[in-house]
Every structure is written in C-alpha cells, then in structure tokens.
Amino acid sequence: MLLAVENLHVSYGGIRALKGISFEVEEGKIVALIGANGAGKSTTLRTICGLVRAQSGRIEYKGTVVNKVPPYKIVGMGISMVPEGRRVFTRLTVLENLEMGAYSRGSSQEAKESLANVFKRFPRLQERKSQLAGTLSGGEQQMLAMGRALMSRPQLLLMDEPSMGLAPMLVEEIFSIIREINNSGTTILLVEQNAHMALSVAGSAYVLETGEIALSGPAAEMADNPEVRKCYLGE
Ligand SMILES: Nc1ncnc2c1ncn2[C@@H]1O[C@H](COP(=O)(O)OP(=O)(O)O)[C@@H](O)[C@H]1O
Ligand SMILES: [Mg+2]
CATH class of the missing domain: 3.40.50.300 (P-loop containing nucleotide triphosphate hydrolases)
Structure with missing residues (x-):
C-alpha cells in the first residue's frame, strides 16, 4: 500500500x-x-x-x-498537495509560483525538467508565464495550483x-x-x-x-x- x-x-x-x-x-x-x-x-x-x-x-x-x-x-x-481554494501567490507571476513548487527539488536541472513537464501538461500556463497569478481565471488558477504541486514530481x-x-x-x-x-x-x-x-x-x-x-x-x-x-x- x-x-x-x-x-x-x-x-x-x-x-x-x-x-x-x-x-x-x-x-x-x-x-x-x-x-x-x-x-x-x-x-x-x-x-x-x-x-x-x-x-x-x-x-x-x-x-x-x-x-x-x-x-x-x-x-x-x-507527497504534494493542491490546497483547497488554490492558494496561489496572487502577486507573483505564473513562473514564480511554479518555481516555489520546485523549492525542495535538488538541482536546477531537475527544476528545469519539471517546469518543461508542467508546461507540456498545461500549455495555457506557458502562454501566461509572465502574468501575475492573481489575474488568472479560476480555472487557470486551479491549473497553476496543480502545476505547482507537480513541480516536486x-x-x-x-x-x-x-x-x-x-x-x-x-x-x-x-x-x-x-x-x-x-x-x-x-x-x-x-x-x-x-x-x-x-x-x-x-x-x-x-x-x-x-x-x-x-x-x-x-x-x-x-x-x-x-x-x-x-x-x-x-x-
Ligand atoms: N483551524 C481550525 N481551527 C478550528 N477548527 C477547525 C479548523 N479547521 C477545521 N476546523 C473544524 O474541523 C472540522 C473539519 O473541518 P475540515 O477538515 O475543514 O472539513 P471539510 O474539509 O470536510 O469541509 C470542522 O468542524 C471545522 O470547523
Ligand atoms: Mg475542506
């Protein structure tokens, strides 16, 4: 189990x-x-x-x-969590939010790979990577919260x-x-x-x-x- x-x-x-x-x-x-x-x-x-x-x-x-x-x-x-209500950092960009999720991943090479994987799964986040998270729609914020959680693989x-x-x-x-x-x-x-x-x-x-x-x-x-x-x- x-x-x-x-x-x-x-x-x-x-x-x-x-x-x-x-x-x-x-x-x-x-x-x-x-x-x-x-x-x-x-x-x-x-x-x-x-x-x-x-x-x-x-x-x-x-x-x-x-x-x-x-x-x-x-x-x-x-183990990683996508919290209730998304809890994205509204005043940080999409990219900065994702980087927060990589916090505990050892090398920057790994972080780069994780980011590429997240962008592959969520092309909409890639398109909006420089946008402030607070300006995303609810659905996009949910995707960001999911992407952030996936950064630690x-x-x-x-x-x-x-x-x-x-x-x-x-x-x-x-x-x-x-x-x-x-x-x-x-x-x-x-x-x-x-x-x-x-x-x-x-x-x-x-x-x-x-x-x-x-x-x-x-x-x-x-x-x-x-x-x-x-x-x-x-x-
Ligand atoms: N930080 C907290 N302080 C005091 N009581 C809490 C706290 N968080 C949750 N509770 C209480 O614990 C119970 C379960 O809450 P919660 O786990 O949030 O339920 P759910 O996610 O199923 O809505 C509720 O009675 C709630 O009021
Ligand atoms: Mg709840």
Missing part, C-alpha cells in the same frame, strides 16, 4: 475533527474521499502533509510512519476540492487533467464535495461524515449505493 491511514484522531482545541478514521491508497490508483462541508476532508489531507498533528493513530507512507515528519520533508518523500498527489467554484465545463477539463496525471503514474487522493465527478474518476471511495468513515468501497458500487445517491448525488 502506498498510503495507509489507521485510526487517525485529530482535534482543534476541543473540536474533534477526525474520530479514528482508517483508509488506504493503493499505488497507481485514484482514491476519492467525499463528504459534506465540515466532514474533515481538508483536515485529513493537512494531517497527511504534516501541517496538522494527529492526537493518535498512524499515517504510513511507503512503509514508513510519517506522523511526526515535518511538511518540507513530506514533500521530499514524494510527487508519487502521491493530494487534491482538495479541485472543482470548487468552477463552471461545469472547466470542471470537466480539470477532471480530464486529473485522469491524465494519474495515467502518467501519479497516485491521487482526491477530496471532493462533487461526489458525482469524484466517483467518475476514482477506483475506490470513502465517505466521510463528521470525522468518521461512514461508507467505503469501489467507486462504481458507491455510485449505485442508495444512501450515497440520496445524500451525495442529489437524488
């Missing part, structure tokens, strides 16, 4: 955000974590990245327990609600890019409120409800599950 999360508990002061969740991400797959606002999806990703500390439980990545590893070392181990990409706030056509485009990234060998843990899109690209899925895993299974089965259809697919 590339990533195994076991009985993870996370609190913010008195608020119990995660109440002992367990799940696994197999290498090469797209795994979806779906759930309503406040369910604990972002907390899960932030804890995996080392940005939030768990009270208890374990996060095992490639057989190593990484609970107490600092965020910059997590990136070095091959992650084996495991964590994506927090990539479809949030985007028009339906752009959502389709972003999800087809997610498929391509996965096809070229990157494992993806995808967090979404848009269960419909998430289940259409994922191999397996987990439903998170107020800090607990309520349901899990192959994505196709989940999409047929009456409870999922009622609560998450708007039927």
